[in-house]
């Protein structure tokens with residue numbers, strides 16, 4: 605029996621049958637020349653339809669021929685109800701050892717809102733420094749005839765999501781609640797820089813800043829100055845600015861104007877739901893939570909929730925999860941496989957969750 609060699613974050617190359625050292629253990633290369641690398645993927649199926657759609661995503665990734673080695677993590681609302689575990693430091697440290705995390709969906713109606721969101725999803729975003737949330741939108745908006753193709757880059761570790769603020773005299777008529785928005789020059793600039801680097805590689809080479817600089821004058825001013833300064837370093841990339849309310853109109857009426865959008869965490873959360881709605885629905889909306897500095901694994905998840913009402917019915921569309929896995933492959937330097945998945949998803953197969961997964965897997969495998 606050959607053992608498959610793993611080389612951590614860097615692709616390893618060896619010759620078929622060659623003895624190699626993998627994680628300080630001797631192993632024999634099980635692939636043909638120059639094609640050795642199994643990406644280590646942490647799988648968090650989560651709650652509701654999460655495990656169903658994740659299974660299809662893994663099936664499709666395997667159909668590309670890219671070698672992955674998956675490890676399941678039982679996390680989410682159901683796990684929390686069972687034994688109280690949300691995401692301990694120990695589990696978080698285990699996750700740090702993987703090349704990527706593929707997540708289905710978390711949340712169950714029996715757990716009050718905020719617990720799993722903050723304790724699991726946002727904890728991963730903050731603690732793994734997943735500072736870019738990348739959400740691509742390709743589709744034809746209602747009332748349009750040609751498809752649009754744009755990407756929202758949402759800042760993913762700051763803004764109103766940090767949990768700054770508090771409550772005083774709760775439950776009394778004198779209650780006060782504040783919830784601040786934290787914007788650091790470092791955090792804002794690295795996100796904007798990512799957007800420009802991405803745009804520079806795309807055909808249209810254009811970045812739009814979306815904010816509310818006319819009202820949020822402190823944060824907006826920081827964003828606008830950081831944007832202008834980064835833009836000056838990318839003379840080949842065109843720029844525009846839209847207020848977030850106006851952007852909502854353009855998403856519906858003129859989505860073709862956009863190439864790359866960069867925006868604040870909360871604006872990006874809201875805008876990307878609208879992006880999904882005008883691009884074929886939330887069943888197609890994929891997302892990547894990226895640590896572009898690669899100091900740890902990035903996390904890939906469909907934008908949709910756990911949809912407990914349709915669990916086990918076969919009605920969940922796994923395409924968003926499959927497209928999120930394609931984003932994962934892009935980030936693991938396997939974008940040729942990612943492109944094949946996107947092309948297969950473009951044929952828009954129908955049927956049950958498993959039917960759709962099988963159809964996409966078959967196209968990807970060339971069967």
Ligand code: IPM
Pocket residue numbers: 721722725873907
């Ligand atoms: C998303 C979700 C999350 C967010 C929730 C579940 C915390 O809506 O990924 O867009 O607000 O970021």
Ligand code: MN
Pocket residue numbers: 873874877
């Ligand atoms: Mn959201």
